[in-house]
């Protein structure tokens with residue numbers, strides 16, 4: 355039952371069977387909650403951690419308990435038996451201390467792209483080992499096992515642990531990042547108010563769980579729609595976590611806006627910078643062409659068709675998700691996963707000089723006059739420490755102000771609809787004559 359050291363991260367995998375390669379240290383296990391569904395009785399106390407190690411002589415995994423007593427292999431369930439101890443290795447490696455990342459909706463479309471990027475090191479870096487904590491439901495538990503198996507088969511050296519479970523109080527234990535993707539999609543004929551209530555309840559519960567068990571400085575990125583108001587609900591239910599740590603994903607909108615400007619200007623999209631999305635991740639969002647730049651120049655100097663900027667460009671970004679659904683028959687998943695990667699990388703790497711990025715954040719103390727106590731997309735910069743500051747020197751003209759106010763009004767109305775979930779009294783839901791839409795709705 356020996357554990358030995360990895361020689362180099364590249365050539366090793368926790369799951370290689372060659373005896374010479376079995377010098378591994380990683381962990382893949384079910385949270386206690388699910389173990390009872392899948393494993394025979396373990397004859398252990400509910401709190402004791404059961405795991406299995408790979409023997410050096412190429413035998414099948416053999417279960418061990420934390421107290422070191424050996425269990426027989428039949429007590430393990432397939433891939434989840436493999437457990438490796440990272441600690442000995444950590445002492446000899448230049449890798450950073452492992453971080454834990456929770457992902458909800460982990461069996462969904464977006465996660466199916468995202469998890470493999472996280473595990474590859476493309477997000478947190480090639481020296482950052484990670485543990486993935488996958489949150490699902492009774493609906494998805496089989497699929498989650500499939501996800502975990504595919505993660506195994508990908509032989510990612512940096513992926514040290516995978517847990518799956520349905521109880522956020524277990525899955526969120528000590529996590530440093532929570533990527534909240536799971537939410538009920540709005541179906542045909544469903545009122546936005548109903549969606550706000552159903553999904554709001556998910557995010558209220560997850561906020562409470564984060565508050566109770568996550569790392570106190572956990573960074574939370576809400577993707578599940580309607581993401582701004584879900585993020586607000588989540589942070590209101592997590593009073594011990596700084597409100598500043600909660601984000602609603604509007605990076606996909608920023609990326610879409612950059613793409614449209616690049617196309618119109620005939621430049622590659624890396625030439626577009628300073629792209630702000632203001633407001634709600636909905637069709638009221640405001641892609642800001644006033645402050646954006648192309649090759650370092652104001653967009654309005656490069657693209658002189660200002661009517662297109664005000665109408666065609668703005669609408670194409672607001673409705674890009676809907677157009678994609680028409681083509682694909684489902685909402686953006688791969689590009690959303692990419693934008694989640696971009697959003698995280700923008701927080702863990704210093705923002706390039708003079709540039710900024712968009713993310714939906716808590717409005718308290720904002721310098722733009724936007725109502726307090728909302729989650730609103732605004733321009734931010736980061737030193738790369740996971741935190742951010744709002745950018746102060748942006749110009750807001752009448753055109754922008756009017757449109758920003760519309761998105762603000764929408765978010766204020768959404769907030770009233772979920773007052774029962776934020777601890778602010780009785781909900782009153784009046785979303786106006788036009789039931790505003792998510793970008794993906796047509």
Ligand SMILES: NC(=O)C1=CN([C@@H]2O[C@H](COP(=O)(O)OP(=O)(O)OC[C@H]3O[C@@H](n4cnc5c(N)ncnc54)[C@H](OP(=O)(O)O)[C@@H]3O)[C@@H](O)[C@H]2O)C=CC1
Nearest residue numbers: 459462463464490491493494536537538577578579603606
């Ligand atoms: N902010 C943004 O830019 C974008 C946001 N989105 C949003 O991201 C979310 C996830 O999208 P995607 O991964 O494509 O969706 P999928 O339908 O593929 O997966 C969503 C997951 O949500 C979970 N879920 C939680 N509660 C419910 C419920 N009541 N009914 C059904 N499923 C539920 C399900 O997992 P389980 O059973 O395990 O709980 C499901 O796997 C959606 O809300 C979507 O609108 C999408 C694109 C862009």
Ligand SMILES: O=C([O-])CC(=O)C(=O)O
Nearest residue numbers: 675685686792793794795
């Ligand atoms: O409405 C959806 O689910 C998809 C969405 O948010 C988008 O494409 O921006």
